[in-house]
Each structure stands twice: as structure tokens, then as C-alpha cells.
Amino acid sequence: MPTDPAVVVDGLVMRYGDKVAVDGLSLGVEPHTITAVLGPNGAGKTTTLETCEGYRRPQQGSVRVLGLDPVRDRRRLLPRIGVMLQGGGAWGGVRAVEMLRHVSRLHAHPVPVELLVERLGLADCGRTTYRRLSGGQQQRLGLAMAIVGRPELVFVDEPTAGLDPAVRRDVWELLEELRTDGVTVVLTTHYMDEAERLADRVHILDKGTLVASGSPLELTRGGSVATIRLVVTEPFPPESPASLAVTLGPGTEVTQLDPVSLLVTGPADASTLAKVSRWCEDNRVLPESLTLGQRNLEDVFLELTTSAAPLPVHGATP
Numbered sequence: 001m002p003t004d005p006a007v008v009v010d011g012l013v014m015r016y017g018d019k020v021a022v023d024g025l026s027l028g029v030e031p032h033t034i035t036a037v038l039g040p041n042g043a044g045k046t047t048t049l050e051t052c053e054g055y056r057r058p059q060q061g062s063v064r065v066l067g068l069d070p071v072r073d074r075r076r077l078l079p080r081i082g083v084m085l086q087g088g089g090a091w092g093g094v095r096a097v098e099m100l101r102h103v104s105r106l107h108a109h110p111v112p113v114e115l116l117v118e119r120l121g122l123a124d125c126g127r128t129t130y131r132r133l134s135g136g137q138q139q140r141l142g143l144a145m146a147i148v149g150r151p152e153l154v155f156v157d158e159p160t161a162g163l164d165p166a167v168r169r170d171v172w173e174l175l176e177e178l179r180t181d182g183v184t185v186v187l188t189t190h191y192m193d194e195a196e197r198l199a200d201r202v203h204i205l206d207k208g209t210l211v212a213s214g215s216p217l218e219l220t221r222g223g224s225v226a227t228i229r230l231v232v233t234e235p236f237p238p239e240s241p242a243s244l245a246v247t248l249g250p251g252t253e254v255t256q257l258d259p260v261s262l263l264v265t266g267p268a269d270a271s272t273l274a275k276v277s278r279w280c281e282d283n284r285v286l287p288e289s290l291t292l293g294q295r296n297l298e299d300v301f302l303e304l305t306t307s308a309a310p311l312p313v314h315g316a317t318p
């Protein structure tokens with residue numbers, strides 16, 4: 001039997017003055033999954049999440065969360081969702097564990113505070129006031145506050161920003177456990193490895209619109225697309241992608257990922273590798289690395305979005 005989506009965003013438009021932050025966005029989130037909302041800075045991720053959380057009213061279009069209107073049905077929705085805001089959401093002068101205890105008392109069946117403190121490595125800083133916690137500790141406390149009430153759905157905005165690699169992995173495991181327990185997780189992240197590892201489904205936003213949706217495997221075509229990645233020491237001249245594409249001939253596509261990186265998709269074999277190397281020599285370009293690999297989520301993201309305008313530039317041959 002088909003289940004109702006946990007979140008439905010339909011034709012959402014959000015503006016700040018003249019600035020259109022979300023531009024007719026429609027997307028869905030399946031229950032009991034981890035969904036990652038990706039996009040470059042300013043793509044509209046936080047605005048969309050804040051609208052789903054009921055902090056902003058849709059200016060056009062609609063949003064439903066667990067079948068409810070996040071603004072009109074706020075009282076019914078709040079006990080069922082958890083929210084981890086970018087930038088904490090705790091009072092500066094309150095001690096970490098006190099803050100968590102306070103939030104836990106707002107819920108009928110909270111997770112024991114000691115368990116979360118232990119699990120998120122907050123024991124050492126439990127008596128420290130929020131404003132004196134390190135950025136990583138504030139992040140972890142924010143996550144603890146979001147999940148202490150055993151929500152059905154949790155929104156987490158950049159949950160591992162600024163965390164060290166070991167704590168990042170702990171947070172990943174925790175989010176995976178939440179999914180195993182049937183919780184729906186919606187997260188934003190700038191880390192493509194995080195999305196690739198955690199997400200069942202990825203929505204990529206750019207300039208307030210949806211540019212791609214799918215599982216990481218679907219978006220990368222199962223890693224079956226061979227690539228050659230050329231990284232150079234000095235930024236490429238603007239004509240480089242087109243020039244390299246002409247050199248490589250039909251069947252290859254050249255995409256500029258950032259000022260010093262080009263991605264070649266197509267037949268990634270010894271002959272193509274030799275041609276790329278010769279092109280570098282002919283164009284007096286010094287490679288820092290030239291590697292064969294598979295197209296990953298970061299490649300797809302950089303191809304589809306405009307984070308470092310005017311990139312990406314495509315130089316495709318017919």
C-alpha cells in the first residue's frame with residue numbers, strides 16, 4: 001500500500017523584498033528515509049526548510065508536513081517533528097545539559113538526556129554555558145535538542161558543519177539509527193560524501209529551483225560513467241574546455257568544475273588520457289593531477305549548479 005509522503009512542497013515561492021529565494025519549488029520526501037537537500041550557498045535550502053518547519057508562511061504555493069499545514073496546524077505538528085537550526089537555537093547563558101533537560105521536559109516520551117549526552121560526546125561540556133561551547137559542541141547540542149523528543153520527522157540543517165571527522169561519523173551513525181527506527185530525516189549539507197553515504201534520495205536546488213532529484217546511485221548512474229579529472233596549477237583560460245573537447249573528438253564531454261579542474265566524461269581510456277596529456281603540453285598547462293575515476297555526486301552537483309559563476313562551462317563535441 002503506498003504511503004503518504006512525509007513532506008510535500010508544491011510550487012513554493014519565497015521572496016525577501018525583491019530577492020526571489022525560492023522560485024516555484026516542488027518536491028516530496030518519502031517517510032522513513034533520509035533525504036538530502038543540496039545546493040550552493042543561497043540556493044534556498046534554509047528558506048525551504050524554515051517554511052516546512054512553520055517559521056515562514058508560504059508566499060505562493062503550499063507545504064504539507066506529516067499531512068499538516070506547518071503554520072495553521074503548528075500545535076499539532078510541533079510534538080511530532082524535531083528541528084536542528086543552523087546556528088544552534090539555544091540561549092547563550094544556559095548550561096548545555098540544562099538546555100537539553102528543559103527541551104526534554106516539553107515532550108511526553110523523551111529519550112533519556114544522559115543517553116544522548118553520552119552518545120553525542122557532550123559529557124565533558126555539560127556544565128558549560130551554550131555561548132562558551134565550541135562550534136562543534138553547539139552543533140551536537142542542537143542535534144540532541146532536535147531528537148530528544150523522539151520525533152517522527154527531523155529537519156537537520158548542516159548537521160556536521162565544522163565537526164571533526166570522528167564526531168562526523170558518530171553523527172552519521174546516529175542519523176542512520178534514526179532512519180532504522182522509522183524516523184524521517186531531512187537534511188541539508190554542503191558535504192557531498194555525507195549525502196552520498198546517508199541519503200536515500202537527493203534533491204539538488206539551484207537559484208530556488210529544483211535541478212535534479214534521485215538516489216545518489218541514479219544521479220551518478222551507478223558510478224558507471226568513466227571520467228578523467230584534470231587538475232592544474234594555474235586557473236584555466238576561458239577557452240580551455242572547448243579547446244580540449246575539440247582535441248578529444250566526438251563522444252566526450254568536458255566540464256569545468258572549478259577554476260583549476262576539468263572533468264572529461266566519455267571513453268576514459270589510455271588513448272584519451274594520452275590526448276589530454278598532449279593537450280596540456282601543447283597549451284603549456286602544468287597538470288597537478290590527472291586521474292581516472294567514476295562520476296560521483298560532487299561532479300553531478302558541480303555540473304548542475306552555479307556555485308562559482310560563471311562555472312560550470314561545458315565543451316561538448318557532437
Ligand SMILES: Nc1ncnc2c1ncn2[C@@H]1O[C@H](COP(=O)(O)OP(=O)(O)OP(=O)(O)O)[C@@H](O)[C@H]1O
Pocket residue numbers: 016019020021039040041042043044045046047048
Ligand atoms: N532574512 C533574509 N533577508 C534577506 N535575504 C535573505 C534572508 N534569508 C535568506 N536570504 C536570501 O535568500 C536566498 C536564499 O537563502 P537561503 O539561506 O535559503 O539559502 P541556502 O541554500 O540555505 O544557503 P546556505 O547554503 O548559504 O545556507 C539568498 O540569496 C539569501 O541571501
